[in-house]
Amino acid sequence: MELFSIAAQTSTPQEAEHYKRLVSEANQVLHTKYKSLDISCTIHEDMMLWRCREDDPRFFKGNQLQQVYDTAAKTLAEYILQEKEQQLVEKILEDDFDFPDPEEHEQILKHCRMILENNPELSESWNRRSDMLVQSIKQCLSERPLLHVDGFLTFRSRTYIKELREIVEYAVDEFLMDRQYEEFVGMLKYFVYFQQPQVPLVHVIHKGGQDLQLLDEDLNPLEYRYDEGVVVERLDQQDLQMEDAVVTTLISVSPAKIVIHTREPQMAVIRTLTQIFEQRIEICRYCPDCHAYFRETGKI
Template identity: 40%
Template sequence: MELFAIVVMKVDELYVRSLSAQIERELQLLHNVESGWTIGYEWTETHAYIRLEANLTELEAPIIRNQVMPCLAGCLADHIIADKESSILRSLLIKEFKYEAQEDLEAIEGYCKQSLYTESGMEDVPVLSNSFGLQRRKQILVEQLMSAFEETSRLSLDGFLHFRLQDYADELREVAEYAIDEYMMDRQYQEFISLLQYFVYIQEAKIPVVHLIHKGGHEFVILNDRLELIDANEFDATFKLEVLEKDINFEDMIVSTLITVSPANIYIHTRDPDMTVIKTIRQIFEDRTTVCSYCRTCDIYLGEPKKQDQLSP
């Protein structure tokens, strides 16, 4: 007796064998299924059929179906997420958001992956939203697959992917919109950084040395080579005003002051060299910067370093 059949467009035999084996592994984990069942597949000129068959009595049929159908839906949901999600997402980016350049697509897909697979063990990825969660997407697919199996025991996988994924596609669309926003902000930020790098490059140094003292958090002090406070008002402030008009998410005042005074060398004294604004300053001023976390000036303004600071390179 045929319980279910998965119909796919004629594709590589290895693909069909792999999907069949995946379904078989999941079914072997079922409990309280005594009747023998088998999985096989066959080909026509246009399609492949993955068949699930079992020797059932009339009384056994509902019990087996109630166990097998959720298992099969879960297995196919995993398959769609693992093997089809990337192509579905790329199709959304091309057809709905009109991105075609390979560079743009790859960059946006990178942001998408940070959202989509946070729950899969990726490191250094912020938790963004439960609505983007892997389990939520799987549950949406399982519900849609269960609904499809209620209507027919022969599921066209290609037809399902084309016509039955509205809720799932909405989830991916939300992820894509978030990723595009992040991509655009990052691109604008990098363009602005490049502008600042160019301005620093063409500008002559006005003073030999600046000591940037990072006291912690968002507290900074800017000193000259005599360790005296620098008054940026003594310098040309034209570019400073232009910088402050930009809507950039880092410490505008510090960056614009450093550009205004245009030092030949910047010594950054900090216990937190990975802070975003410090990375930004190093990116803008490049080889003009030196980061220090353990020197006489650090001792004077930052106090004694913690043990881990002394040991860090």
């Protein structure tokens, strides 16, 4: 009796070799557990056919068949995640979204790859998608032991494809937000470039995270300005009102020089200020003006 017959169409020699290796490893596992299985993997042009037979009636008395299906399903899930998933994501992007610019298209796919990669930080997403595929494949094999991988992905993996579509939608949103941010920063840079300095110096004390404090040249606190004539708006999903107020105030007072006192120059808020005010920015990691503050807060 044929336990399963699985056809997979590979698109490159590298993909075919990878699939063949995964199947070979699975076959070794199955042969170790069940010596009487007749397992083969044959290649016809770009189609690979993985077959498994068992003619001993005693094999079907326990749960061995489900264990065989489990091994086959895990092998196929790994193959799909590693070889087919990127193709599926690209097709979703092409079919459901309008980004004809190749550079924009590639940037969105880059966001997708970062989410889809199997790394420790995102392993929960990877494992969830793998479980979806394993359960669906086992269900298909239990109903009918003939399975074509591409047909399965088209007609029998709706939950998995829905998750991929949500990932693409998230990547598109991230891309649009990044583009908005770059356009917004560019507008502010242009505004600042043509603005005449009104005060010689402003100190920015970076307390940590998004928390900033503005001081004048005499180290007295500056009053925050919410100038309605300057468009400063949130461009992400977090509350950055402090950052908005700082940018608005700095643009309003237009200092010739801005000294940012920070122990975390890599933070996004520092990069934003540096992008907007460019040559007017000086980063200070240690000086007498900020030494006392950072010593009190334990940042030195």
